[in-house]
Amino acid sequence: MATQNSSVARAEELKLQANEAFKAHKYAQAIDLYSQAIELNGETAVYWANRAFAHSKLEEYGSAIQDASEAIEIDPKYSKGYYRRGAAYLAMGKFKDALKDFQQVKRLCPNDPDASKKLKECEKAVMKLKFEEAIAVPESERHSIADSIDYHSIDVEPQYSGARIEGDVVTLDFLKRMIEDFRNQKCLHKRYAFQIVLQTREMLRALPSLVDINVPHGKHFTVCGDVHGQFYDLLNIFELNGLPSEENPYLFNGDFVDRGSFSLEVILTLFAFKCMSPSAIYLARGNHESKSMNKIYGFEGEVRSKLSETFVELFAEVFCCLPLAHVINEKIFVVHGGLFSVDGVKLSDIRSIDRFCEPPEEGLMCELLWSDPQPLPGRGPSKRGVGLSFGGDVTKKFLQENNLDLVVRSHEVKDEGYEIEHDGKLITVFSAPNYCDQMGNKGAFIRFEAPEMKPNIVTFSAVPHPDVKPMAYANNFLRMFS
Helix, strand or coil: CHHHHHHHHHHHHHHHHHHHHHHCCCHHHHHHHHHHHHHHCCCCHHHHHHHHHHHHHCCCHHHHHHHHHHHHHHCCCCHHHHHHHHHHHHHCCCHHHHHHHHHHHHHHCCCCHHHHHHHHHHHHHHHHHHHHHHHCCCHHHCCCCHHHCCHHHCCCCCCCCCCCCCCCCCCHHHHHHHHHHHHCCCCCCHHHHHHHHHHHHHHHHCCCCEEEECCCCCCEEEEECECCCCHHHHHHHHHHHCCCECCECEEECCCCCCCCCCHHHHHHHHHHHHHHCHHHEEECCCCCCCHHHHHHHCHHHHHHHHCCHHHHHHHHHHHCCCCCEEEECCCEEEECCCCCCCCCCCHHHHHCCCCCCCCCCCCHHHHHHHCEECCCCCEEECCCCCCEEECHHHHHHHHHHCCCCEEEECCCCCCCCEEEECCCCEEEEECCCCHHHCCCCCEEEEEEECCCCCEEEEEECCCCCCCCCCCCCCCHHHHCCC
16 A cells, blocks of 8 residues: 555656646656656546647647547546547647537536637637538549639739849849848738749649659758748758758758748748759658648648738649659658558659649558657557658668668657667758747758768757747637647
8 A cells, every 4th residue: 555655646746747847848758757657657637638738749649639538538527638639639630529529628617718718719610611621622623723823914013122033034133132021021922922833833743753863973962851931940041051052952851831930931932942943952742731731730821811812722732743752862762751551662652652632641642741750660650640650670671672771851850950760770850940939959951962972960059030929820729729
């Protein structure tokens, strides 16, 4: 009995330490401490619900749903369990599942104004979703929005004082002027925004789903990870490493938009460099280059606010043209998420994926965008609830079968901006420092020099930005939980 009492007391101590780590935004440490508390006393619902909240902060929504469900099983009247699970469902875009949990919160806490407010917002989101589903045009009958836009016919008002594209060619002078305007929170005229996005679309459509990149002897190449709408940190990368050019080429490895509130400035800058010089910059699709993510995490709202509804549709269309992966000098495989639930996937299988669609919920395309490495061998369920986790043996086998040396991927925030795993065969690179203005992480990019192509990792810290909070344009309801 005494041992049991001491275990309970120790578990409570660990919970308090975990709460402190959580308050300091050290979410991985908080998860570890909550896990220790659960090992000592697994019958306390609050430990599971708190760990669910920490998982959500790391975008591990699959794990958050599992933990919250465990809390509910221990105590079916524990409103916080339904609340945490509902919030995680919401973050995954599963509005109908979220609604059920928030209805239960309201039943358990009928007089809680906060519960009523969140339920109302959730009901609105589900109604909107049903309406959109009802008016949606079937895929087979859908016409390209790009085909209906003639940017040449759009007049530029004489009082417009911003950057201008003369004729059809995007120049470096234009780009520098546009970046300066963006730095000062000025907008680009929609005529030029249309021109940049439509020209980029034409280039991306012509590319295969797996793009081969050749870095000549004596030249270098830079790979960046997630930028997530952090425009001022993107400019800092260019300060540190030079603007993209044929002599200084970059690959941005997906998740250009969402969360950060300068996503439009980021995507127009990257697209404009692509227009200026296609071999100066390569762009890969991330899991956030999709309608479902953009609807929730801010890009859709930002585009609607700064430009128009037409641009919302146009960006969704262009994101479907982004390649899914790149191979540099036949040796380095670069992808946003990770590897696969089956062995034997060849580069030719990736090259032949029909990518011109919204990302599916399973299969090779989904896994390329969503999967994560894990320390243990083999494969496991995804912490995110989409894709999977894969071990070092999976990485090694994929590299051997495709005669490759290294996997470079992004998709996960890392304290130092990068992490080397799987016996040095896999590097995660993440380029959004102090992610969401609260994670305190560094950003990183990787420079490769031919012919050795050894990774040289450069880390950097966040720079100040104007006082516009992350998620400023996000789904109302989700903002309540961020």
